[in-house]
Amino acid sequence: MKLTVYLSGEIHTNWRDLIKKNCQLRDLNIEFLTPITNHELSDDCGVMILGSEDSKFWHDNKGANLNSIRTRTALQRADVVVVRFGEKYKQWNAAFDAGYAAALGKPIIVMHNPEHQHALKEIDASALAVTETPEQVVDILQYTSCGALVKD
Numbered sequence: 001m002k003l004t005v006y007l008s009g010e011i012h013t014n015w016r017d018l019i020k021k022n023c024q025l026r027d028l029n030i031e032f033l034t035p036i037t038n039h040e041l042s043d044d045c046g047v048m049i050l051g052s053e054d055s056k057f058w059h060d061n062k063g064a065n066l067n068s069i070r071t072r073t074a075l076q077r078a079d080v081v082v083v084r085f086g087e088k089y090k091q092w093n094a095a096f097d098a099g100y101a102a103a104l105g106k107p108i109i110v111m112h113n114p115e116h117q118h119a120l121k122e123i124d125a126s127a128l129a130v131t132e133t134p135e136q137v138v139d140i141l142q143y144t145s146c147g148a149l150v151k152d
Contacts, residue, residue, distance in 0.1 A: 002029040003145050006078035006101075008071075009094035010086030011037040015111070018134040019082070019141075026138065028145050033074040035067065035093070042067055067093075075101050080144065082137055083127075085112040085120060095123060102126040109137055 007016045016034060023030050036042040046062025053059040071093075075081060081101040083094050101108050110127040111134070112120055124130045131137050139150055 001145050002031070003079045003141065004031045004033060004077055005141065006033045006074050006081045006097075007084070008035060008075075008081060008097040008101075009084030009111075010091050011035070011039060012086060015084050015134050019137055022135065022138040023141060026142055028138075028142055030141060030145060033078060035071055035074075071097060072100065075104060075106065078106060080109065080141070081106045082109045082111065083123070085110070085116055085123075087113065098123050098126060109140055111137060 007019065016032075016037070020032055023032075036045070043060070043063050046064070046066050047053055047059050049066065050062050053062065075097060078101070081097065083098045083101075085091050085094055098108055098110065108127040109129045109131060110120065110124055111131045113132060117124065129136075129140055131140070143149060
């Protein structure tokens, strides 16, 4: 079964690349969608396209709105949504993505370290799987798309 998977969340580590690479190595038929992971471009796209703003609030608002067009479109297209919460930064956008995906009825896989379990308990409750590693996500995607488990 072909899947379209949206990879949401922190942009400061290579977790997306690991998932994509391992799915490719397993020859899984998956199309991946992602947010803009270039932080500067994501922040400044609104003023780059629609014109500068004197107020930082409106500068950020323009960028957030344009990014929302991309994010909402991708979340609507996705069959499965993977949401990664990282260590160093608060991923408010990932929390929004998880809530929006849940409202759309999308299956959600959440990935975070065990020490964030309590802080993310409500988001975890909306997920169908809570993982700690990209490898666990790949195993779930393989099982979902092929109905097969990893062979030792």
